[in-house]
Every structure is written in structure tokens, then in C-alpha cells.
Amino acid sequence: xxxxxxxxxxxxxxxxxxxxxxxxxxxxxxQQPALREAKLPVVVLVEGWAAAGKxxxxxxxxxxxxxxxxxxxxxxxxxxxxxxxxxLYPFFSALPENGKMLFMDGGWMEAAVRDRLCGGLSxxxxxxxxxxxxxxxxxxxxxxxxxxxxxxxxxxxxxxKRQKGLLADKETAWRVSDYDRRQNREYDRFRKxxxxxxxxxxxxxxxxxxxxxxxxxNYDGFRLxxxxxxxxxxxxxxxxxxxxxxxxxxxxxxxxxxxxxxxxEEKEYRRELDALQERISRLHxxxxxxxxxxxxxxxxxxAAGKxxSIRRLAYPLDPRGFETWPISSPEPHELAxxxxxxxxxxxxxxxxxxxxxxxxxxxxMVERIEGFCSEKxxxxxxNEINEFEADLADWGAVILKFWLHxxxxxxxxxxxxxxxxxxxxxxITEEDWRxxxxxxxxxxxxxxxxxxxxxxxxPWHIIESNDKLYARIKVMRTVAETLEKALKDRD
Amino acid sequence: xxxxxxxxxxxxxxxxxxxxxxxxxxxxxxQQPALREAKLPVVVLVEGWAAAGKxxxxxxxxxxxxxxxxxxxxxxxxxxxxxxxxxLYPFFSALPENGKMLFMDGGWMEAAVRDRLCGGLSxxxxxxxxxxxxxxxxxxxxxxxxxxxxxxxxxxxxxxKRQKGLLADKETAWRVSDYDRRQNREYDRFRKxxxxxxxxxxxxxxxxxxxxxxxxxNYDGFRLxxxxxxxxxxxxxxxxxxxxxxxxxxxxxxxxxxxxxxxxEEKEYRRELDALQERISRLHxxxxxxxxxxxxxxxxxxAAGKxxSIRRLAYPLDPRGFETWPISSPEPHELAxxxxxxxxxxxxxxxxxxxxxxxxxxxxMVERIEGFCSEKxxxxxxNEINEFEADLADWGAVILKFWLHxxxxxxxxxxxxxxxxxxxxxxITEEDWRxxxxxxxxxxxxxxxxxxxxxxxxPWHIIESNDKLYARIKVMRTVAETLEKALKDRD
Numbered sequence: 001x002x003x004x005x006x007x008x009x010x011x012x013x014x015x016x017x018x019x020x021x022x023x024x025x026x027x028x029x030x031q032q033p034a035l036r037e038a039k040l041p042v043v044v045l046v047e048g049w050a051a052a053g054k055x056x057x058x059x060x061x062x063x064x065x066x067x068x069x070x071x072x073x074x075x076x077x078x079x080x081x082x083x084x085x086x087x088l089y090p091f092f093s094a095l096p097e098n099g100k101m102l103f104m105d106g107g108w109m110e111a112a113v114r115d116r117l118c119g120g121l122s123x124x125x126x127x128x129x130x131x132x133x134x135x136x137x138x139x140x141x142x143x144x145x146x147x148x149x150x151x152x153x154x155x156x157x158x159x160x161k162r163q164k165g166l167l168a169d170k171e172t173a174w175r176v177s178d179y180d181r182r183q184n185r186e187y188d189r190f191r192k193x194x195x196x197x198x199x200x201x202x203x204x205x206x207x208x209x210x211x212x213x214x215x216x217x218n219y220d221g222f223r224l225x226x227x228x229x230x231x232x233x234x235x236x237x238x239x240x241x242x243x244x245x246x247x248x249x250x251x252x253x254x255x256x257x258x259x260x261x262x263x264x265e266e267k268e269y270r271r272e273l274d275a276l277q278e279r280i281s282r283l284h285x286x287x288x289x290x291x292x293x294x295x296x297x298x299x300x301x302x303a304a305g306k307x308x309s310i311r312r313l314a315y316p317l318d319p320r321g322f323e324t325w326p327i328s329s330p331e332p333h334e335l336a337x338x339x340x341x342x343x344x345x346x347x348x349x350x351x352x353x354x355x356x357x358x359x360x361x362x363x364x365m366v367e368r369i370e371g372f373c374s375e376k377x378x379x380x381x382x383n384e385i386n387e388f389e390a391d392l393a394d395w396g397a398v399i400l401k402f403w404l405h406x407x408x409x410x411x412x413x414x415x416x417x418x419x420x421x422x423x424x425x426x427x428i429t430e431e432d433w434r435x436x437x438x439x440x441x442x443x444x445x446x447x448x449x450x451x452x453x454x455x456x457x458x459p460w461h462i463i464e465s466n467d468k469l470y471a472r473i474k475v476m477r478t479v480a481e482t483l484e485k486a487l488k489d490r491d
Numbered sequence: 492x493x494x495x496x497x498x499x500x501x502x503x504x505x506x507x508x509x510x511x512x513x514x515x516x517x518x519x520x521x522q523q524p525a526l527r528e529a530k531l532p533v534v535v536l537v538e539g540w541a542a543a544g545k546x547x548x549x550x551x552x553x554x555x556x557x558x559x560x561x562x563x564x565x566x567x568x569x570x571x572x573x574x575x576x577x578x579l580y581p582f583f584s585a586l587p588e589n590g591k592m593l594f595m596d597g598g599w600m601e602a603a604v605r606d607r608l609c610g611g612l613s614x615x616x617x618x619x620x621x622x623x624x625x626x627x628x629x630x631x632x633x634x635x636x637x638x639x640x641x642x643x644x645x646x647x648x649x650x651x652k653r654q655k656g657l658l659a660d661k662e663t664a665w666r667v668s669d670y671d672r673r674q675n676r677e678y679d680r681f682r683k684x685x686x687x688x689x690x691x692x693x694x695x696x697x698x699x700x701x702x703x704x705x706x707x708x709n710y711d712g713f714r715l716x717x718x719x720x721x722x723x724x725x726x727x728x729x730x731x732x733x734x735x736x737x738x739x740x741x742x743x744x745x746x747x748x749x750x751x752x753x754x755x756e757e758k759e760y761r762r763e764l765d766a767l768q769e770r771i772s773r774l775h776x777x778x779x780x781x782x783x784x785x786x787x788x789x790x791x792x793x794a795a796g797k798x799x800s801i802r803r804l805a806y807p808l809d810p811r812g813f814e815t816w817p818i819s820s821p822e823p824h825e826l827a828x829x830x831x832x833x834x835x836x837x838x839x840x841x842x843x844x845x846x847x848x849x850x851x852x853x854x855x856m857v858e859r860i861e862g863f864c865s866e867k868x869x870x871x872x873x874n875e876i877n878e879f880e881a882d883l884a885d886w887g888a889v890i891l892k893f894w895l896h897x898x899x900x901x902x903x904x905x906x907x908x909x910x911x912x913x914x915x916x917x918x919i920t921e922e923d924w925r926x927x928x929x930x931x932x933x934x935x936x937x938x939x940x941x942x943x944x945x946x947x948x949x950p951w952h953i954i955e956s957n958d959k960l961y962a963r964i965k966v967m968r969t970v971a972e973t974l975e976k977a978l979k980d981r982d
Contacts, residue, residue: 033917055810063806066798067848068817072810077843081571105810171776285662307557315554319546319563319596326559331822352568357558426524 002153002191002209010219017219024222029064031229036069038233039098041145041337044225047109048152049190050180051162052212057152058103060218061225071096075106084291084349086395087111087129088136092344095145097336108133109151109201113193117186118179128394130200135387137204142241142380143338146232147205148225151198154212156187243382243452247390250459252450255443258405260466262474269469273312276476281316283483284353288321291351292486293397296479297359300404301442302432303414304465309404309475310355322353327362339363339373339381340388350396359401360385364449369441382452393457398486401458402475403450404465408439493644493682493700501710508710515713520555522720527560529724530589532636532828535716538600539643540681541671542653543703548643549594551709552716562587566597575782575840577886578602578620579627583835586636588827599624600642600692604684608677609670619885621691626878628695633732633871634829637723638696639716642689645703647678734873734943738881741950743941746934749896751957753965760960764803767967772807774974775844779812782842783977784888787970788850791895792933793923794905795956800895800966801846813844818853830854830864830872831879841887850892851876855940860932873943884948889977892949893966894941895956899930 012020035042044061046054062070073094082090088108096102112129115121121129140147154162163184166172183190198207210220264272287294296313298306314324325346334342340360348354363385368378389399406414415436418428435442454460461478465471503511526533535552537545553561564585573581579599587593603620606612612620631638645653654675657663674681689698701711755763778785787804789797805815816837825833831851839845854876859869880890897905906927909919926933945951952969956962 030914033914036917058810059806059808063802065802067801067805067815067846068798068819071815072813074811077811077840103810171773174780175776282662285665289665307559310558311554311556314558315550317550319549319594320565320568322563324558324562328559331824333822349568355558423521423524426527 002151002195010216012219014215017215021215021219021222024219024226025064027226028061028222028229031226031233032065032069034233035101035229036099039144039336040229040232041096041098042101042229042232043096043104043140043145043147044101045104045107045109045147045149046152047106047150047194048210048212049154049159050183051159051166051176052152052154053214053217054105054152056214057150057217057221058105061221062101062103065101069099070101070103073102073104073107075104075110079111081349082111084351085347086391086397088132088391089344089347091136092338092341095140095337095341097333098144099336108136109149109194109197113190113197114179117190117193118182130197132391132394133201134204135391137201139338139340139384139387141204142384145338146228148228149205149207150221150224151194151207151209152212152217153209156184158212159184159187241383242376242379245452246383247386248456250454250456252454252460252462254447255405255450255462258462258464260405260407260410260464262464262470263467264470264473266469269473272473273476276473276480277312277316279480280313280476280483281318283480283487284317284321286487287353287398287483288318288351290487290490292490293348293350293392293395294353294483295348295392295397295399296353296355297361297399297401298355298357298404299359299361299365299402300463300465301406301411302435303411303418303428304404304406305468305471306357306404308468309402309463309472310357312472313476313479314355317353321351322355323348324355324357327356327358339367340384343388347392360388361449361453364453365442365445368445369438382449385453386455386458389453389455389458398482399458400479400482401454401460402463402478403446403460404463404471406465408436410466411436493642493686501707503710505706508706512706512710512713515710515717516555518717519552519713519720522717522724523556523560525724526592526720527590530635530827531720531723532587532589533592533720533723534587534595534631534636534638535592536595536598536600536638536640537643538597538641538685539701539703540645540650541674542650542657542667543643543645544705544708545596545643547705548641548708548712549596552712553592553594556592560590561592561594564593564595564598566595566601570602572840573602575842576838577882577888579623579882580835580838582627583829583832586631586828586832588824589635590827599627600640600685600688604681604688605670608680608684609673621688623882623885624692625695626882628692630829630831630875630878632695633875636829637719639719640696640698641712641715642685642698642700643703643708644700647675649703650675650678732874733867733870736943737874738877739947741945741947743945743951743953745938746896746941746953749953749955751896751898751901751955753955753961754958755961755964757960760964763964764967767964767971768803768807770971771804771967771974772809774971774978775808775812777978778844778889778974779809779842781978781981783981784839784841784883784886785844785974786839786883786888786890787844787846788852788890788892789846789848789895790850790852790856790893791954791956792897792902793926794902794909794919795895795897796959796962797848797895799959800893800954800963801848803963804967804970805846808844812842813846814839815846815848818847818849830858831875834879838883851879852940852944855944856933856936859936860929873940876944877946877949880944880946880949889973890949891970891973892945892951893954893969894937894951895954895962897956899927901957902927 010017046058048054058072062072078094079090091108094102112126112133116126137147163176163180166176208224210217298310300306310324314322330342343360346354363373363381364378367373392399415428415432418424450460463471463474501508537549539545549563553563569585570581582599585593603617603624607617628638654667654671657667699715701708789801791797801815805813821833834851837845854864854872855869858864883890906919906923909915941951954962954965
């Protein structure tokens with residue numbers, strides 16, 4: 001691919017190419033209002049050899065774009081702490097808002113290839129990354145993103161020459177890292193790796209190999225970008241595939257079949273609570289030391305007791321090692337991005353526990369029922385969520401998902417009690433009563449969610465919550481047992 | 492202070508204290524709706540000796556608070572990268588929203604004392620920190636925050652005993668750091684430093700020394716917190732002092748006295764632009780290597796040419812080392828915090844350049860004129876902004892503030908041209924025309940802003956922008972000269 005890379009002659013002499021580049025630059029500027037109008041988010045991934053001119057090309061591309069609508073990602077600067085987060089974390093976190101453009105100076109290709117060739121990534125782990133990258137790109141496409149992928153190519157000889165030039169000047173010498181030099185020393189090995197990566201990840205968005213000489217790369221950059229934007233604007237949003245069971249599933253019961261009678265006496269509850277809190281406190285120490293990330297998800301009917309369960313669970317945790325994320329309706333900057341963005345950016349560092357009070361499952365519940373997203377969007381979300389959780393599991397995370405289940409009668413009792421207790425009135429709103437009327441539709445949505453997203457790596461746990469004491473203890477026991485198993489598996 | 496610390500006898504036996512603690516915990520829960528109603532943000536700073544039980548107290552305090560309304564900050568976990576940011580950065584970034592509570596497991600006391608005793612902070616630098624902490628607390632108070640400051644005290648002997656206990660168990664031994672052991676070895680030295688810090692920072696919010704034994708610290712924690720909340724709710728918002736010139740000022744002209752005639756020929760412009768871009772590119776390399784942070788602020792009349800100037804300035808910058816922040820009206824989570832929060836959290840890492848397209852000066856312009864904040868709020872903001880910029884300067888930042896100035900006639904021409912050019916129409920809105928009508932009021936506000944916030948450490952540069960070419964070159968030349976001077980001063 002790169003070895004035999006011969007650019008088709010663009011038939012332009014230097015002067016015409018310059019004029020043509022200028023014309024395309026003006027066209028790119030002119031496309032901006034339409035891009036914003038269409039709310040099209042654009043990611044321009046610029047990969048390629050060290051010293052091929054990635055930074056220079058990006059500066060040229062953004063030079064006429066209003067800074068309010070563009071941002072730049074830099075692999076070296078923005079991927080610090082990479083070992084404490086999943087592979088895709090820095091890329092997902094950098095996603096632009098609708099109608100804006102992100103330019104990436106190195107991204108998931110360089111990160112994957114570097115880790116494989118120099119970072120001790122095994123063949124199997126690398127294969128996993130490729131899979132993850134392909135899913136990521138598909139999710140971006142299905143959620144309306146345009147991704148343009150460029151590879152800036154220069155020959156071994158040209159790279160050596162440019163590096164020598166940079167090294168000769170003390171102001172620029174620091175830009176040539178040991179890694180860059182290694183790339184040149186082992187040029188063929190890197191070339192092969194780049195080629196393989198491009199072959200393995202060219203299906204969703206194609207790769208474009210661009211000549212790294214200054215005039216040609218600028219011309220090609222503007223040409224490919226304006227073409228891609230024009231095509232995207234003409235095509236409109238692509239919506240992607242419906243659910244398919246791509247992961248090993250864990251069976252869950254239908255809600256109506258859940259026996260809600262389990263109860264616990266106060267005395268028994270106290271005893272168990274004390275023992276479990278001590279056990280979880282010890283376990284938290286251990287997962288902190290072993291740097292295992294833990295993601296705990298709470299979903300359930302209104303007034304099922306999420307808050308109370310979360311407080312009991314959090315109590316024995318060391319505050320230096322956990323965060324609680326209450327999730328309500330998204331803010332504008334969140335709404336303007338992939339719906340999983342606000343969860344990706346709230347992931348715990350390895351060794352930490354993140355507790356989500358409501359989660360990404362809002363997509364297939366409230367957003368589905370209230371029509372906040374299209375049917376295709378929520379249908380597709382089952383796959384996307386399973387893939388998200390698979391990325392977390394591959395990273396090493398322990399994932400716990402709780403559905404706190406009560407019956408309609410219990411909810412009514414608790415709503416009424418809240419209404420009648422002055423210091424609890426803030427907990428109950430008109431919306432809660434409205435949601436209650438939609439119980440059958442929610443039940444249908446929850447059943448479908450449990451069926452389609454209870455994977456072996458991230459199974460749902462149904463918590464019988466008509467009795468709060470029983471529910472809290474079951475949550476904590478499930479956490480303790482799951483952490484113990486995870487620690488044992490990794491010993 | 493600590494040496495002679497004798498807790499006044501609370502007159503309670505163990506059992507009564509436990510009952511009383513329980514009562515206060517219920518009271519704290521009952522205060523929550525009022526706290527949210529009053530939009531009171533609360534910061535509970537828990538400082539104290541290693542092993543004094545800070546984490547345990549915090550867990551107890553939050554155990555009955557809805558996790559949607561509370562969060563926990565941990566000095567050790569949340570202050571990574573501390574050397575790349577100003578001292579206050581992690582604390583400002585952690586501020587809670589209105590109506591929510593933040594619990595801090597260590598904060599500005601521990602960070603300052605540790606850096607002084609173990610991190611090579613000079614006496615003068617330490618003095619500067621104390622100053623900065625006092626300003627910070629005053630800003631918090633004036634912006635409606637309640638800060639409760641606790642110091643958990645245990646004796647040298649008790650600390651040694653607790654550390655020994657932790658070290659004896661391999662599950663807890665890792666919790667005792669070298670630093671913690673040093674604290675015990677040099678107990679008197681630390682005691683003195685803590686005492687001095689408390690004496691120097693007790694004016695805005697007082698310090699409360701709390702006995703670190705489990706029963707007493709919990710009782711005192713709940714007691715002090717519920718008392719402070721009750722007092723704050725009763726007192727309402729305090730608004731603080733009007734402007735005082737606490738910093739050395741740099742003179743600026745009044746807008747009406749600015750000569751807007753300077754012009755530049757296209758040919759001259761091209762020549763200068765090329766030379767300046769090369770110069771700035773080289774300078775960016777140098778400040779990157781020397782880790783000097785640079786903050787560039789663009790303000791100016793609508794259509795004065797901010798976007799064009801920013802693009803030319805950004806063009807020679809290495810994308811790995813700069814960010815552009817377009818600032819528009821704050822989002823809900825930003826509006827719910829100190830108005831400088833969204834700028835603190837966007838500061839560049841040291842060695843990076845952050846370009847702000849509109850800035851915190853919105854407080855004394857649009858927010859003043861549209862009534863988005865009270866008169867006391869914007870009056871006070873001149874001090875607060877000067878203090879903010881002084882913190883940046885003390886950190887080592889180069890601060891460049893540009894006011895792009897045009898006359899009304901030029902604005903009208905540009906508005907009309909935008910209106911008549913299809914691809915520029917998005918740039919002009921009804922609001923721009925409305926703002927134009929408020930020109931005299933804006934001019935008054937800008938004149939006052941220039942007068943009160945042009946400090947020697949962060950002076951305003953007026954850019955005559957009737958001629959765009961002249962304006963762009965003047966901006967770039969000012970940047971180049973300022974960076975050159977900064978590099979020279981630090982050699």
C-alpha cells in the first residue's frame with residue numbers, strides 16, 4: 001500500500017496547484033455555514049510519519065476557519081494518563097460538538113501502532129484494539145459524524161533528511177524524539193504496521209494516503225476535506241443497523257416474573273450491613289492497589305430507593321478513590337455530541353470506583369419514550385451500549401448494573417408518603433406522577449433493555465426493592481461478591 | 492494554638508454524644524432542601540494530621556446526603572499535574588454548583604504547608620500563597636459560598652499509634668506514606684506550620700480545631716456544619732467591597748482619545764505577516780521548552796476583527812501546544828458556579844498558549860449592561876479579575892489582553908457588508924444590531940474596565956482596528972515583543 005504508493009498525477013504544475021489550493025480553501029470557508037446549519041460534526045484525523053508535516057497541514061487547514069467552530073487534538077499532549085483509562089478515552093473525550101470540526105494531530109492509528117511496536121501490546125490485545133476502532137468509527141458514522149482519515153506519507157530517505165534538518169537547529173532539535181528516530185531506523189517495520197492498520201480499518205471511513213511534500217499535502221488536504229463535506233451534506237444522516245446479539249448474553253427474567261416478596265428484618269439488616277460495609281471497605285483497598293476500575297450503574301423505578309442504596313454503598317469507600325455521578329437531562333454541550341460522550345468523560349481512573357445514579361440507559365428508556373431520539377437511534381443504542389461496556393471490560397473494568405424493581409402499588413405508597421412529608425416534598429415532582437402513568441410503556445422498554453444488554457461481561461442484576469432493607473443488602477452483597485471474584489480471577 | 496488546644500468540654504458522655512450526633516445528622520438532612528432553595532453552595536474543607544480521620548469524617552458527613560447534591564475532592568487524587576497549573580487551579584476547578592456541597596479531604600492548607608516544608612517553596616513564594624488563599628476565600632464569600640474549615644487534631648503520640656496500627660495490616664499499610672511518617676517524625680515542625688497557616692488565613696472564614704477521636708470529630712463535624720448552614724441561610728448573600736486599586740496599574744487612554752487612522756498597505760502587510768509568523772513560531776518553541784504558560788485575551792467591538800486576528804496568530808503555533816477557547820453565554824453548570832470557574836478550568840498547562848475569544852471581562856461588559864448580574868457583582872469584579880490575573884502572573888504566565896477598537900461608522904460598514912454577503916450572513920444577528928444601539932453604554936463600561944483592570948502584570952493593549960491589516964500586525968507584533976521580553980527576563 002505505502003510501498004507502492006504512487007500518487008495519481010494531479011496534472012498540476014506548482015503555480016496552478018497553489019492557485020487551486022487557494023480556491024479550495026475559500027470553498028472550505030464557504031462550506032462552514034452549511035456545515036453548522038446541518039449540525040454536521042467533522043473529525044479530521046491526520047496520521048502519518050514523524051516529520052511528514054501533520055502539524056503544518058492542520059495549521060493550514062484551520063487557518064481560515066472561525067476558531068469558535070474548530071479545535072485541535074494532539075496525541076502527545078492529550079493522551080497523558082493513557083494507562084489509567086480505556087484506549088478510546090482520549091479520542092471519545094475530544095469529539096467535537098455538532099456543526100464543529102476537530103483536527104487531530106495523530107490519533108487512534110498512531111496510538112495503536114506505537115503501543116504494538118514499542119509498548120509491549122500483545123498480538124491479541126492489538127487485535128482487540130482494531131475491533132474497538134472499527135466499532136468506534138461505525139458509531140461515529142451512525143451518530144452523524146464525518147471522519148476524514150489522512151495518512152501523510154514520506155519516504156525513508158525524506159524522513160531522514162527532515163529529521164537531520166530539525167536536529168541541526170537547537171530551537172527545533174527537541175521536536176525529534178527518540179521514538180521518531182526509531183521510526184526512521186526501523187522504517188520498514190513501521191511501514192508494514194501502518195499498512196496493516198489501514199487495511200484493517202478502512203471499511204467505515206476510507207484511508208487517504210497523501211504525499212507529505214508541503215504543496216501537495218495542502219492541496220490534497222483541502223481537496224479531500226471539501227469533497228468529504230460536500231458528500232456528507234448531500235447524503236444526510238446515515239442511521240445504521242438494528243440490534244444484533246454480538247456478545248455472549250446473560251439471561252434475565254421479565255419484570256412481571258420477578259418475585260417481589262423478599263424482606264429483611266431490621267435486626268438482621270443491621271448485622272449484615274455492618275459486615276458488608278467492612279468487607280467492601282477492605283475490597284476497595286485491594287482494587288485500589290491493583291488498579292482495577294469499577295463502574296457501578298443504578299437504574300430503577302422512581303422511588304425504588306436508588307439514593308439510599310448508593311449512600312450505603314458509598315459509605316465504606318475511601319473518598320480518595322470514588323466518585324458519584326448523578327445523571328439528569330444533558331446540558332447543551334452534551335446534547336451536541338454523541339450521547340455516550342458524557343459518560344466516557346466521566347469514567348473512573350483505574351483503581352477508582354464510579355457510581356452512576358442513572359446512566360447511559362436513559363437512551364433506551366426516557367429518550368425512547370419521550371421521543372428525544374429517533375426510533376432508529378434507540379434501536380441502534382443496544383449495540384452501541386454493549387460495545388461501550390465491552391470496551392470497559394477489555395480495559396479491565398468491573399461493571400455492575402442494578403435495576404431496582406418495585407411494583408406500582410409500592411411506588412404509589414412512597415410517592416404519597418413523600419407528598420405528605422414536608423422535608424421529602426422536593427423529591428416528588430409533577431413529572432414523577434406523569435412518568436407513573438407511563439408505567440406499561442416503561443415496563444416494555446425495560447424488559448427489552450434487560451434482554452438486549454445483559455451481557456456476560458456486564459450482566460444486569462435485578463434488585464427486589466419492595467423492601468428497602470432487603471434491596472440495600474442485596475446490592476452490597478452483589479458488589480462484594482463481584483469484586484471478590486474479579487480479584488480472584490486476576491490473581 | 493494546637494499545642495494548647497483543649498477542647499471545651501461538651502459536657503456529654505459517650506452515649507449522649509452519639510444520640511446528639513444522630514440528631515444533628517437528621518438536622519443536616521433536613522437542611523438540604525432549604526440549602527438548594529437558597530442556592531447556597533457549601534465547601535467543607537477538612538484538613539488535619541495524617542491519620543486524624545479526615546476520610547472517615549467525610550464519609551460520615553455525606554452518608555445521608557443525596558449523592559446528586561454532594562461531591563468529594565481528594566487532595567492526593569485531584570492534584571496531579573499540580574506543577575503544570577497555578578496553585579489554586581485544583582481547588583477552583585472543584586467548586587460545587589449552587590445548592591450543592593463539596594467535601595474536601597485535604598485542600599489549600601495541606602497543599603501549601605507540604606510544598607513549604609517538603610517541596611522547596613521559598614518563604615516569599617509561601618507568603619504569596621497565603622495572600623492568594625485569602626483572596627480566594629474572600630471571593631468565595633463574596634460570591635455567596637459558605638466555606639467551613641475544620642482542622643482535625645491528634646497528638647504526636649496518638650498519630651504514632653494510629654500509623655503503627657495501619658502499618659501492621661498489609662491491607663492498610665500502603666495508606667501510610669513516607670510523607671505521613673515524616674509528619675510524625677517532625678511533628679513539632681508541622682504543628683508550627685499548621686498553626687501559622689491558620690493564624691494567617693482565619694479572617695474570612697474561621698478555622699475550627701476538632702478533636703480527632705472518632706466520636707468527638709463526628710459530633711463536632713455535624714454540629715459545626717449545621718450551625719454554619721443555619722447561619723448562612725439566615726444571613727443571606729454578602730456582597731463585598733467595591734473596587735480598590737490594589738495592584739500597580741498601567742495607564743490606558745480613553746476610547747474616544749484613540750487615533751483610529753493608522754493603516755497598512757497590502758504589500759507591507761504581507762511582508763510583516765510572514766516575518767512575524769516565523770518569529771512567533773520560533774518563540775512558541777522556546778516558551779514550550781521553558782514551560783511558560785501564555786494567556787491571550789481578545790475583546791473588542793462586534794465586527795472589530797477578533798476572529799481574523801486570532802487565525803493569523805494561531806497559524807504559526809504548533810497545534811500540540813495551544814488551544815483556542817471561544818466564549819459565549821455560560822451553560823447551566825457554568826452559571827451555577829463562581830463566574831470565573833469556566834475560565835479557571837480552561838487555563839493552559841504550563842508551556843501552552845490559550846487564546847480566549849472573549850473572556851471573563853464579559854462580567855463587566857455584557858453582564859453589567861444586560862443586568863445578568865447585580866451592580867455590586869460587577870463592581871466587585873474589577874478586584875476579582877485583577878486578583879485572578881495576579882494569580883496567573885505569579886504562576887509565571889504571560890498575559891496579553893487586546894481591545895480591538897473601531898468606530899461606529901466602521902462597524903456599520905462591516906455589519907452592512909456581512910448582511911449583503913450570503914456566506915457572511917450567519918455572522919450577523921439581530922442581537923448585534925441591538926448591541927450597536929447600546930454603543931454609548933458599552934463605551935462607558937469599556938472605559939471603566941480599561942481603567943480599573945490594566946495592571947502592570949496584565950496591561951490592556953488597545954488595537955486600532957479600523958484597518959484590519961494594521962490591527963492584525965499590531966496584535967502579532969505585541970505578542971512577539973511580549974514573549975521576547977518574558978524570555979529575556981527569565982534567562
